[in-house]
Amino acid sequence: MMGELIETARQLDERKEPYVWVTVVRRVRPSSATVGDKALVTANGELMGFVGGHCTRDLVVDQAKKCLITGESSLLLVTAHPPTQRMEGVTVLPMTCASEGTVELFLEPRHVEPVLLIVGNSPIAHALAELAPRFAFVPHRISLEASMDSGSAEEPVGKLRHQMGFRPGQTVYAVVATMGLYDVEAVMAAASIPLRYLGLVTSPRRWQAMHAELVEAGASNRLLEFVSAPAGLDIGAQGPQEIALSILAQIVERRRRGTGMAWDGKPVPGAEVKEHADASMRPHATAVNESESAERNREAPHEVIDPVCGMTVDLSKTPHRLEWNGTEYGFCCAGCRQRFARDPERYLSHA
Template sequence: MDERVEPYVMVTVVRRVRPSSATVGDKAIVTANGEMKGFVGGHCTRELIINQAQECLRTGEKRLVLVSPQPPVKVEEGVTVLSMTCASEGTVELFLEPKHIDPLLIIVGDSPIAHALKDMAPRFAFVPRRIALEEAGSSSLEDTLEILRNQLAAFNYTTAYGVVATMGLYDGEALLALSRWPMRYLGLVTSPKRWKTVRSGLEVAGAPKELIDFVTAPAGLDIGAVGAQEVALSILAQIVERRRRDLNAQWEGLPEVKSSKSDSVSANDDRATVSQKVVDPVCGMTVDLEKTQFRFELDGTTYGFCCSGCRNRFAKDPESFLSHA
């Protein structure tokens, strides 16, 4: 089972009372899809334990379960007691131990902090996958994430942890792209002042309030970190804390919205008709409209920007910039 890299629960019979059909030491595994392999009791026990096992996978916690037709009046601490619906099957006590694959940590960016996170993550039992538009062969972050999804298709990653460390290059775009994934944690490497700007940009882009509130910004515990390695350590410490203490906090992911092929062709055609070189209306920098990831459509005109900060400022109040153009 470990070779297949799938999470499962190991179930072991630790005590039994006749006429239970199980014996001490019997084992079974329960997969994430509710399939039991092995024997730890009859049909009634089986159904009860499958439900408990799936709960263990959800929480990551071990569990001692007592199944009996006559539950004790006094229940010992740490024991989950379930009523046996088939009285003839006796009493059985089982130990449930979830076996998880290391969780996925998606890191966006080509910054020193992004590289430090990738290097350090395996030491804390995370599987790091770093992506960056600067290095990707695809034209957008969404395309890059789709490639990542395909690469991870053989693994049972139902949730992930995410950190955006682009250092202001495409913070908002990265957060929105990662919001397609179910997330246990979504952090942004930024300053409190810049987070206000990114937050405003997300609001303008129509991001749900639940997503914006879920983002941890600035990412990392306040340990007075200096340099990329220490900042990465502070972020990993915060992720470990979330993983161990706040198991119910999770972003379920935005629904996938995929444009049709005709829409994609139309969008590409539109971009082909505009000038390649345009002036960022916010900062005055010349940018290549075909290559920049930061665009804004207004009244049929496509404006290009050097970074997400300029685009967000423009989106918030276009007229203030166009009136001085």
């Protein structure tokens, strides 16, 4: 049995999949476990090995799952005779077996460093990626800018999701720091996976305006309530580094205090094609096929005027583009693109 456990642990180590080693460190008769017995609990709750009878299995699995969330080792005391005084650093649970034995176990999680998903190419996004490892987070930054040269005509939400690639059972915290460029798409992409936190770098006024855009994209009230916006604790932060620090402080608070808040990651039906559907509402308004228009972009002026808000944007860099009646238009954000797609003539009549 021990050889099988070691081989299973080796395979999980190679794949860097999270699991928990459980070791019996003390027992009081008539417990069926002996000191040194070991078990392994996987991220999906499967227990392999032996550390006690059926009365303790569910307790061990539940405690192991908590270790995978917190990333911290723990001592678990299962006894029919709990101590009268609290034991610091020890979780005490009742022994339900008729034998009324006692067993104390050490639970050690492996490969449980949580992932910090960072969406965006802004200075704050880069500051978060730089600071995250100092707080035991593994940074994983994605952006639409990273897929600009792929030639793919896929919608923004799909492009972002394809850059994730997380393993089942990984603990993920997410921050959207696109600075208004594609906030809605970033939130919807992040919401397609299970999360412990989802923060949005924005202002309170901009967040209020985004509510309607997110609802239109398919966001539920529960998702809107789950998003922390503006992201970060109010510490008077200035500049990308301090703002990143305030966000990480909020994430650490969420992690260590164990509020239990979580997003289940159920994708919103049709979220990936929502933007395309908006564009197709008009018979002549279609999303730009990036591979077909790349050659035209090289000869076209790079700076164009967003017909909705009047902002100057770089057509070769903005991810928000749309072709209508043979002309390619560039936009500062997804909101302007969606408004134009619904009624192009309204905005072009004022050009």
